[in-house]
Amino acid sequence: MTKPGAPPRDRPGAQRRRRRRGPSAYAVLVALAALAGIMLIPFLVVVFNALKTPQEYTSKGPLAPPSGFDFDAISDFWDRVDFGHVLFNSVLVSGSVAVLAVLLSVFNAYALGIGRIKGRIWLLALLLLANTLPQEALVYPLYYLAKQFGIYDTRLSVIIVFTVVQSAFGTYLLSSVMSAFPRPLLEAARIDGANRWQVLWRVVVPVVRPTLSVLLVFFFVWTWNEFLIPMVFLISNENQTVSVALGVLQGQRLMDATMSSAAALLGLLPTVVFFLIFQRTLSRGLTAGAIK
Structure with a gap:
């Protein structure tokens, strides 16, 4: 116990942290x-x-x-590819894929990790195998399906493809997280009268929200950087994303070095801004699992 008027003593943890800060x-x-x-x-x-x-x-x-x-190079590139419309396409596709893939991953992982459905080990192994397949092996089957359903050369086709592809990884990750979910917490919610839908949204989702935020950021950035499948599926100029517009214009050899740099800068800035906005969310999600 310290005397009145005496400076407060540091806690042992604070003293240890202060001693660790050395050269x-x-x-x-x-x-x-x-x-x-x-x-x-x-x-x-x-x-x-x-x-x-x-x-x-x-x-x-x-x-x-x-x-x-x-700013002539930036202005010329903006006008040549109608960058405002191309940027809208990329934001629409990447944002839709991020949200839909997270929702699909939550539903799948809830069934596999908490519902414990039959054959869950084989399903998880299949999802893990799907993450290892190269996109070149998926192009023709997906192209054929898009032609058959009449959604070829539409942004919807790319959104559907990448929602399924990204949710395979999200399901595998979230199922491992939900399989370790505290069972007494679930039983207490069921005793209180919560059904499965209420258990998912009022108990499970708030606990795994940091992991969901990390997946949301990753899915957005990964989809933004995709090139092969959007290049095959989006052949018209009005549906192209930023990465496809940059690649097509480079292939036509219509740009000099300054315009190529302007194109790279305009293509990079949206992802940098998005990452800076969600930086705190990403760091909290990555460190949430280390703190009990």
Whole structure:
């Protein structure tokens, strides 16, 4: 017990944390800052070249910073591919896939992890095998099905395909999480009169919400970066996503180095903004399982 007016004593945990902060901790911090700076170099090079004129790029090279801010390359690329509409397509496809794949993963994992349906081990093994299949092996069967159902060259076809593909991984991950769900908590909810639907949304989902937020971010970014299947399924300009528009324009050799950098910058910025917005959600979801 401390005397009145005496400074409060630090708790043992705080003293241990203070003692751990030595030269090694600062060395690790400096090393991480240096690594982050090295990883940002390609992004800075892209920004530099996107703000140059073709003449300045030719005379000074790709690594020199721009002498001014020239937005002609960005403006020309925006108008050439109608980037506003292409960006809307990517946001619509990626956002829809992220939400629908998380919902489908929750329903599947609830049946496999908590419902304990028969053959769950074989179903999980099948989902794990589906995650290892290359997309090249899926292109023709999916193309044939899309033609048969009349949804080829529509954004709906890509949304359906990637919702199923992404939910295979989400189901496998969530089923392992839900299989370790506390059974007394489920039994208490059932004793209180909750049905299966209420147990799912009022008991299970609030507990696994950090994992769901991580899956939502990952599904959005993964779908945004997809190229092969959208390139095969979205052949018209009005349905193309950002990655497909960039690839098609590069293949036609209609861009110089500055416009290519502008295209890369415009294609990268939405995912960076999305990641920065949900950074805290992602970090909380990744560390939630380590804290009881």
